[in-house]
Amino acid sequence: MDSSKKVDLKIIIIGALGVGKTSLLHQYVHKTFYEDYRTTLGASILTKVIAVDNTPLKLQVSEEIASAWCKEKHIPYFEVSAKNDINVAQAFETLAKQALTTVVWESSCFPQPCRRKAANAPCRCAATPELTAAGRAPVSPPPAAATRAGRAPGGFPSSSIPPGSSSGVVLWLQQPRDARGRSGKPPARKTGRLNGVALRQAGCWQERPEVLGW
Amino acid sequence: SCVFSLVNIFLWKHTPVGYMELGKELRKLSWSGIPKQVRPIAWKLLSGYLPANVDRRESTLQRKRKEYFAFVEQYYDSRNDESHQDTYRQIHIDIPRMSPEVLRLQPKVTEIFERILFIWAIRHPASGYVQGINDLVTPFFVVFVCEYIEEEEVENFDVSSLPEEVLQNIEADSYWCMSKLLDGIQDNYTFAQPGIQKKVKMLEELVSRIDEQVHRHLDQHEVKYLQFAFRWMNNLLMREVPLRCTIRLWDTYQSEPEGFSHFHLYVCAAFLVRWRKEILEEKDFQELLIFLQNLPTIHWGNEEISVLLAEAYRLKFAFADAPNHYKK
Numbered sequence: 001m002d003s004s005k006k007v008d009l010k011i012i013i014i015g016a017l018g019v020g021k022t023s024l025l026h027q028y029v030h031k032t033f034y035e036d037y038r039t040t041l042g043a044s045i046l047t048k049v050i051a052v053d054n055t056p057l058k059l060q061v062s063e064e065i066a067s068a069w070c071k072e073k074h075i076p077y078f079e080v081s082a083k084n085d086i087n088v089a090q091a092f093e094t095l096a097k098q099a100l101t102t103v104v105w106e107s108s109c110f111p112q113p114c115r116r117k118a119a120n121a122p123c124r125c126a127a128t129p130e131l132t133a134a135g136r137a138p139v140s141p142p143p144a145a146a147t148r149a150g151r152a153p154g155g156f157p158s159s160s161i162p163p164g165s166s167s168g169v170v171l172w173l174q175q176p177r178d179a180r181g182r183s184g185k186p187p188a189r190k191t192g193r194l195n196g197v198a199l200r201q202a203g204c205w206q207e208r209p210e211v212l213g214w
Numbered sequence: 215s216c217v218f219s220l221v222n223i224f225l226w227k228h229t230p231v232g233y234m235e236l237g238k239e240l241r242k243l244s245w246s247g248i249p250k251q252v253r254p255i256a257w258k259l260l261s262g263y264l265p266a267n268v269d270r271r272e273s274t275l276q277r278k279r280k281e282y283f284a285f286v287e288q289y290y291d292s293r294n295d296e297s298h299q300d301t302y303r304q305i306h307i308d309i310p311r312m313s314p315e316v317l318r319l320q321p322k323v324t325e326i327f328e329r330i331l332f333i334w335a336i337r338h339p340a341s342g343y344v345q346g347i348n349d350l351v352t353p354f355f356v357v358f359v360c361e362y363i364e365e366e367e368v369e370n371f372d373v374s375s376l377p378e379e380v381l382q383n384i385e386a387d388s389y390w391c392m393s394k395l396l397d398g399i400q401d402n403y404t405f406a407q408p409g410i411q412k413k414v415k416m417l418e419e420l421v422s423r424i425d426e427q428v429h430r431h432l433d434q435h436e437v438k439y440l441q442f443a444f445r446w447m448n449n450l451l452m453r454e455v456p457l458r459c460t461i462r463l464w465d466t467y468q469s470e471p472e473g474f475s476h477f478h479l480y481v482c483a484a485f486l487v488r489w490r491k492e493i494l495e496e497k498d499f500q501e502l503l504i505f506l507q508n509l510p511t512i513h514w515g516n517e518e519i520s521v522l523l524a525e526a527y528r529l530k531f532a533f534a535d536a537p538n539h540y541k542k
Contacts, residue, residue, distance in 0.1 A: 017345070018307040039311040041346050041453065042444035044507055047500045 009096055023082035028092050033083045052096050233266035245469040247462055247516060254361035260468035261394040282386035285333045293332055301343050305331045308348050322374040327351055330389045341403035346448040350395060353461050354388040399475050410447040413479055414439050420483045424529060428490045435499045442506040446482050450474060455511045462519045480526040
């Protein structure tokens with residue numbers, strides 16, 4: 001591991017309430033599924049250091065900030081289970097690789113983008129490239145490569161990432177359609193059912209998200 | 215002697231002028247913590263749910279309890295209607311994810327909390343149900359359960375062993391007292407939660423005045439107050455300290471004018487500065503945020519809360535009437 005190539009990478013997990021954002025994150029970082037946990041209020045954060053292609057990455061895994069701008073289409077698709085630890089690490093590490101290879105680095109937006117001092121302009125990260133979608137990846141467990149979003153030309157190879165720089169990814173967590181409640185009934189959690197995880201590359205979020213609780 | 219004077223206060227009969235005095239006296243005595251034996255009645259009086267007039271208390275209780283169950287009758291069946299099912303669903307999945315752990319897993323408790331929260335949400339369409347409100351039922355519920363049990367630890371108590379009528383009283387009393395509390399902080403939960411945004415901003419200004427070093431340190435590491443203090447405001451510090459401490463804190467909040475809305479700000483400032491040494495030792499964004507979101511208060515008790523409240527009172531005294539004190 002070449003620590004001089006250390007990169008800070010930020011992953012934001014968003015999604016409807018109760019889909020398992022916290023559970024997924026804890027499974028990834030602590031290798032544990034908590035039967036018993038509390039609703040996350042506002043945002044919460046965990047970190048983990050991993051190595052991708054010999055580059056140590058510090059993932060700043062932040063849950064639940066931002067939402068609206070992420071509603072676009074073309075979302076690579078994973079199935080994961082926080083409870084049974086299926087595909088969790090693969091999902092995160094694929095994201096990490098994606099971020100390494102596809103983000104435009106002159107963007108000053110991560111990890112703490114859009115500081116008020118930096119610009120009076122509202123935080124809309126123009127430097128963030130729009131990603132071309134990679135259709136749907138195979139259902140579990142997909143090989144990491146298959147889920148990598150196809151990148152429009154212009155993505156930087158990982159070797160060009162300056163050490164000490166950082167990037168970010170948004171992970172949008174959704175319940176599979178058949179697990180969603182009907183007639184007001186909540187989905188059965190704790191059944192170990194697989195969650196659909198939609199992955200989308202992104203760059204920045206609004207400085208003051210209006211919605212903070214899920 | 216404190217218990218003695220409080221109990222005396224509850225039993226006294228007064229003229230209307232006397233009731234004012236009585237309320238003042240009750241607040242003064244309760245500010246530094248209410249003994250467990252008289253807390254249920256003290257909270258009902260302090261919140262304004264019960265009238266000071268002894269002769270009217272029983273009839274008020276009966277009327278309010280009846281009124282609450284009339285709401286249940288009227289609204290609760292609509293929880294699966296198209297227009298309300300999202301609200302109900304959110305409450306239903308949030309309740310198993312509340313604190314503290316032990317109580318919430320009892321089906322009887324779950325049922326009661328669902329009814330209280332759903333009725334409150336339906337009756338307060340300006341905000342509706344917002345995550346975090348669910349936690350605010352717990353202190354009332356726990357304190358009012360204590361009125362009927364001998365056990366020291368309510369968390370190990372099987373609530374379903376209480377008679378149905380008693381449970382209904384606890385439910386209605388919890389509903390009304392929670393409503394009174396929420397009336398005072400409604401803008402915390404209306405769209406975009408402006409009350410919280412404003413208070414977080416005020417906290418930031420206050421801290422920049424009282425401990426510039428801590429403020430600068432957070433700023434240098436790009437930690438935003440909203441990232442940790444949102445929850446402090448949204449849940450009145452309930453997620454940051456053990457339940458016994460929240461209950462003690464609420465003795466004071468209910469004794470202090472605008473305790474939950476205004477005094478809470480000073481408590482938050484004192485709370486943040488309380489960790490200055492640890493904060494200044496953390497040298498990067500994520501370590502700071504992880505620390506601030508997991509403050510080591512698990513062993514806290516009355517003593518720590520008393521120190522915190524004394525410091526908050528000092529800050530309020532120093533800054534409240536001098537807004538320029540916390541303008542740069």
